[in-house]
Amino acid sequence: MMSVNTALTIAGTDPSGGAGIQADLKTFQELESYGMSVITSVVAQNTTGVQAIHHIPLKMIEQQLDAVISDMPIHAVKTGMIASIEMMKLIAEKTPKTDAPYVMDPVMVATSGDTLMEANARNFLREQLLPLTALVTPNIPEAEFLIGEQIETVEDMMQAAALIVDTFGAGAALVKGGHMTGDAIDFLYDGNKIHTFSSERIDTKNTHGTGCTYSAAITAYLSKGFSLYDAVKKAKHFVTAAIANSFSLGSGHGPTNHWATRAEKVRL
């Protein structure tokens, strides 16, 4: 019998296919981790922004979680959009039961500027969910919220990563530099050391779903047993290729190309 590793995403949806649950499942599939999903909110969105949000009733989120956790092996878990404190409470109660490493993408605002998390839930996320994580992957605005300070330089980014772990209790923090200028540099603090992951900045506006894709790739690699450092290194390569080969679909920020690294596999 074939053995397989599995990854679960708990997040909101994107019918245009570039972000959210859809990006996560595409990424898990590309990286050959068996993908599973629990939907927190159905979001009407596309490359131009968010048009409407429907939150799934709590009881139904709970039943989805129970359905997966009671029956399926889970080797890594990721969360994306979690809109409310009540949803967060449920996830804080249920996910530790999986015993799998937990990667949190602290999604607060979409690339388009639309809010995906209620304002009062941000503190709850920081105080109650963050300490459960193996890794949190904030972009610059999210990291600024988590530490309560502005981030302007790469030194600030490194300091933010350290604070998120040492003061707020995340297992590790990856502060992403997509919103800076110059090379796209991310800093990982694992509680011990700062690691740097860098790529040239690609000149494109097609960045819808980059954060989702990156954290999903890390989750997939963790599910397959890679160390945190190796998982981030490989995922950075995956997301960079996805951005470099992105699609100019839609009239806003187009989606990334989740199958961009297939060409390399064929060559190897």
Ligand SMILES: Nc1ncnc2c1ncn2[C@@H]1O[C@H](COP(=O)(O)OP(=O)(O)O)[C@@H](O)[C@H]1O
């Ligand atoms: N134009 C770009 N060229 C290359 N890498 C990028 C670009 N924009 C973002 N990235 C990378 O994509 C990943 C997602 O980062 P970021 O855009 O900061 O996250 P989010 O989508 O959560 O806002 C990071 O590795 C970042 O460095």
Ligand SMILES: Cc1ncc(COP(=O)(O)O)c(N)n1
């Ligand atoms: C349901 C959902 N979750 C997350 C994002 C953020 O996307 P990005 O990766 O571009 O920050 C999104 N637009 N929609």
